[in-house]
Amino acid sequence: xxxxxxxxxxxxxxxxxxxxxxxxxxxxxxxxxxxxxxxxxxxxxxxxxxxxxxxxxxxxxxxxxxxxxxxxxxxxxxxxxxxxxxxxxxxxxxxxxxxxxxxxxxxxxxxxxxxxxxxxxxxxxxxxxxxxxxxxxxxxxxxxxxxxxxxxxxxxxxxxxxxxxxxxxxxxxxxxxxxxxxxxxxxxxxxxxxxxxxxxxxxxxxxxxxxxx
Amino acid sequence: xxxxxxxxxxxxxxxxxxxxxxxxxxxxxxxxxxxxxxxxxxxxxxxxxxxxxxxxxxxxxxxxxxxxxxxxxxxxxxxxxxxxxxxxxxxxxxxxxxxxxxxxxxxxxxxxxxxxxxxxxxxxxxxxxxxxxxxxxxxxxxxxxxxxxxxxxxxxxxxxxxxxxxxxxxxxxxxxxxxxxxxxxxxxxxxxxxxxxxxxxxxxxxxxxxxxxxxxxxxxxxxxxxxxxxxxxxxxxxxxxxxxxxxxxxxxxxxxxxxxxxxxxxxxxxxxxxxxxxxxxxxxxxxxxxxxxxxxxxxxxxxxxxxxxxxxxxxxxxxxxxxxxxxxxxxxxxxxxxxxxxxx
Numbered sequence: 001x002x003x004x005x006x007x008x009x010x011x012x013x014x015x016x017x018x019x020x021x022x023x024x025x026x027x028x029x030x031x032x033x034x035x036x037x038x039x040x041x042x043x044x045x046x047x048x049x050x051x052x053x054x055x056x057x058x059x060x061x062x063x064x065x066x067x068x069x070x071x072x073x074x075x076x077x078x079x080x081x082x083x084x085x086x087x088x089x090x091x092x093x094x095x096x097x098x099x100x101x102x103x104x105x106x107x108x109x110x111x112x113x114x115x116x117x118x119x120x121x122x123x124x125x126x127x128x129x130x131x132x133x134x135x136x137x138x139x140x141x142x143x144x145x146x147x148x149x150x151x152x153x154x155x156x157x158x159x160x161x162x163x164x165x166x167x168x169x170x171x172x173x174x175x176x177x178x179x180x181x182x183x184x185x186x187x188x189x190x191x192x193x194x195x196x197x198x199x200x201x202x203x204x205x206x207x208x209x210x211x212x213x
Numbered sequence: 214x215x216x217x218x219x220x221x222x223x224x225x226x227x228x229x230x231x232x233x234x235x236x237x238x239x240x241x242x243x244x245x246x247x248x249x250x251x252x253x254x255x256x257x258x259x260x261x262x263x264x265x266x267x268x269x270x271x272x273x274x275x276x277x278x279x280x281x282x283x284x285x286x287x288x289x290x291x292x293x294x295x296x297x298x299x300x301x302x303x304x305x306x307x308x309x310x311x312x313x314x315x316x317x318x319x320x321x322x323x324x325x326x327x328x329x330x331x332x333x334x335x336x337x338x339x340x341x342x343x344x345x346x347x348x349x350x351x352x353x354x355x356x357x358x359x360x361x362x363x364x365x366x367x368x369x370x371x372x373x374x375x376x377x378x379x380x381x382x383x384x385x386x387x388x389x390x391x392x393x394x395x396x397x398x399x400x401x402x403x404x405x406x407x408x409x410x411x412x413x414x415x416x417x418x419x420x421x422x423x424x425x426x427x428x429x430x431x432x433x434x435x436x437x438x439x440x441x442x443x444x445x446x447x448x449x450x451x452x453x454x455x456x457x458x459x460x461x462x463x464x465x466x467x468x469x470x471x472x473x474x475x476x477x478x479x480x481x482x483x484x485x486x487x488x489x490x491x492x493x494x495x496x497x498x499x500x501x502x503x504x505x506x507x508x509x510x511x512x513x514x515x516x517x518x519x520x521x522x523x524x525x526x527x528x529x530x531x532x533x534x535x536x537x538x539x540x541x542x543x544x545x546x547x548x549x550x551x552x553x554x555x556x557x
Contacts, residue, residue, distance in 0.1 A: 156380075164380055164381075167378075167381045167382050168380060168381060168382065169314075169352060169355075169377075169380065169381055169382040169383070171351040171352065172350070172351060172352070172353060173347070173350040173351040174351070176350070178350065182325075189329075
């Protein structure tokens with residue numbers, strides 16, 4: 001997967017962005033991005049869990065028998081999640097309520113397991129920490145981009161600050177679940193398009209047809 | 214496949230004879246058939262309807278052009294399909310609909326509703342209804358604010374909500390400018406209106422949905438020129454009439470009769486111009502009947518049992534979603550073929 005000379009931090013943040021490239025962790029991505037604040041909180045909570053679990057798992061990677069590794073990863077992630085859960089509750093009960101069950105569900109967020117299995121179990125502690133941080137921040141970036149679109153259109157505000165004044169007509173749809181799907185699809189489209197343009201001079205549909213025939 | 218070869222003998226699969234009808238010719242005639250409705254809408258609602266129809270059509274055409282260019286293809290504006298989508302969208306919106314929302318609707322109708330699926334011929338849903346469904350979900354208040362037809366100053370003044378500034382809430386309207394549709398009155402105030410005047414277009418509603426006689430006339434023009442299949446329209450109306458009659462017989466107090474069902478809301482308009490979208494509807498004759506009857510049934514079901522006063526839009530979108538399945542279940546029997554022994 002990742003080459004040794006790659007920078008794991010930048011990889012997770014951009015090149016293998018969990019939301020837009022790996023398309024992992026879709027459940028919280030769709031569920032808690034109806035405001036920038038919730039998206040940021042969710043992203044940072046996940047980042048903390050990722051860094052902890054990646055670091056710990058990498059540390060004990062030679063001691064854990066192969067047969068029980070998944071259970072070990074889950075137990076480690078669950079520990080970090082419990083800590084996060086209490087910390088968020090202590091900082092802001094509002095955010096805690098808004099995130100609801102999704103905070104506890106970070107345990108089974110596939111990004112955690114994917115990074116543990118694909119990276120932390122095979123790499124040194126330092127690189128695993130960087131990978132956890134990169135992926136966590138990449139996830140935060142993804143959630144915040146979604147949250148920005150949904151909050152700006154759905155409530156006319158950014159981080160709770162009103163942008164368009166009191167007469168703004170909210171696009172109700174964007175606060176509802178369909179808005180999450182539409183926004184995610186739009187961002188994925190933009191990223192895919194950007195990547196395609198970067199890798200080769202934009203092929204037209206005619207070229208694609210020719211290539212196929 | 215782009216290498217130049219001299220054609221000595223052309224070998225092609227059937228059909229070998231091509232009729233004179235082409236896609237853009239059919240589409241152009243659909244535009245002709247929609248123009249009387251647009252004229253009636255403008256006569257009913259004046260400047261606002263005229264501007265609304267212009268804006269939706271222009272948005273759809275520009276979006277289609279820009280989308281084709283962005284994806285590096287030749288612009289397909291010339292096949293008139295974007296014009297139809299724009300006109301249909303405008304005719305299906307309330308006459309005083311804020312123009313900036315209409316622009317959003319046109320963008321959504323063409324960009325995700327049609328171009329992302331691959332353009333004309335590949336869209337799963339009727340693009341105009343995709344746009345309208347998005348608007349209904351995004352701005353539920355504006356799309357259920359209707360204006361009475363034939364206001365005295367309609368040719369000199371805009372309906373106030375029409376000119377709402379972009380992104381802003383439309384101003385609350387004076388009572389003189391609002392009027393509940395017969396379906397809304399029935400659903401929420403239990404007021405029954407006489408259906409026959411509605412057939413001649415005397416009621417409030419979406420800008421193009423009211424003149425029943427004109428809609429049927431324009432549909433008949435397309436059917437007579439063999440540019441539209443009458444089965445879908447007939448089946449949808451039949452399905453709606455049958456379902457409405459059953460409901461009415463079961464409880465005459467709560468549910469309206471078939472005539473009322475037929476002449477209110479967008480049923481006639483939807484059955485004639487929306488449900489018959491040649492791309493998003495089944496192609497087999499049997500499939501068309503199933504599809505139409507299903508949509509008629511769903512329309513009445515949503516109206517009578519659901520929370521919304523009108524159900525044509527969702528009924529057609531559901532029908533569109535089912536049409537590939539319907540096509541698969543109703544393959545026509547090839548000429549001369551027999552059912553294999555043992556098959557049902």
